[in-house]
Amino acid sequence: MRPPPEVLDLYAVPADSAPLAGGQGHSALAGDLVLSPGRDPRVAVWLNPIIARLSADLDHERPRSLRLAMPIPTRELHWVEQGWGATRFEPDTRPCQELDVVLATGRLLHARLAAKVGSEPDGIRDRDDRWARAERVAFDERRADGIPTEVEALVARLSAERDGTDLGPDQLVHGGLFGNVLLDGEGVPFVIDFAPYWRPTLWAEAVCVLDAVVTGRARVAVMGDWSVGAARQAMLRAGIFRLLSDLEPDVVTYEHAFEAAAARRPE
Structure with missing residues (x-):
């Protein structure tokens, strides 16, 4: 399963992608993002802001004891596009x-x-x-x-x-x-x-x-x-x-x- 070109475009990553372990085995690496299918936009709209804030806080801690994958929105500020969500690789x-x-x-x-x-x-x-x-x-x-x-x-x-x-x-x-x-x-x-x-x-x-x-x-x-x-x-x-x-x-x-x-x- 690969993200379609229009999804890659909206996430502002290169048009090619490669399979990546994770996301139930269907995730893809495109540029500096991991794109995963099956994401529910109704969940992402309330969950991703929580995860994003905590991820940023954890990355600023020194020494680091824990990290959390940072969710990334599309160019149009949508957390999910055609069922695909993204996190920073x-x-x-x-x-x-x-x-x-x-x-x-x-x-x-x-x-x-x-x-x-x-x-x-x-x-x-x-x-x-x-x-x-x-x-x-x-x-x-x-x-x-x-x-x-x-x-x-x-x-x-x-x-x-x-x-x-x-x-x-x-x-x-x-x-x-x-x-x-x-x-x-x-x-x-x-x-x-x-x-x-x-x-x-x-x-x-x-x-x-x-x-x-x-x-x-x-x-x-x-x-x-x-x-x-x-x-x-x-x-x-x-x-x-x-x-x-x-x-x-x-x-x-x-x-x-x-x-x-x-x-x-x-x-």
């Missing part, structure tokens, strides 16, 4: 697959977001993509209609175990951290593809851990840290969220992960 980055580093990065990011965004942004509840729908089902705010047969039994088991345990205050969180943290040339974490949710940070961490385990980048034994109390409740919601938002969830791997968590529960 950062050369010499490499993926960070160490779970502890990604979790620490998330905590830094969420602390900064909590300080900057004190109330729920207008528009965040208007999302209606498959991730937003799955998130609402996970938090029992939406009926679970049309659940695929292959995930139905596991979703039902996880849902039945939910209770009213307090997971902490809601705030703006990145709900897809694992796989979206890079390290720049100086080893500073560089966060990309911000997936916005107004949920407790504990849930965002649970999603991060589950993603790491399911992709095989973290040992399944780490699920034992999410076997009781608020951590368990956050992980249950992370599991429902991923099972319902993944296009082709590996149900066996998810079952194995939750079995590992159950095995670590105290008697």
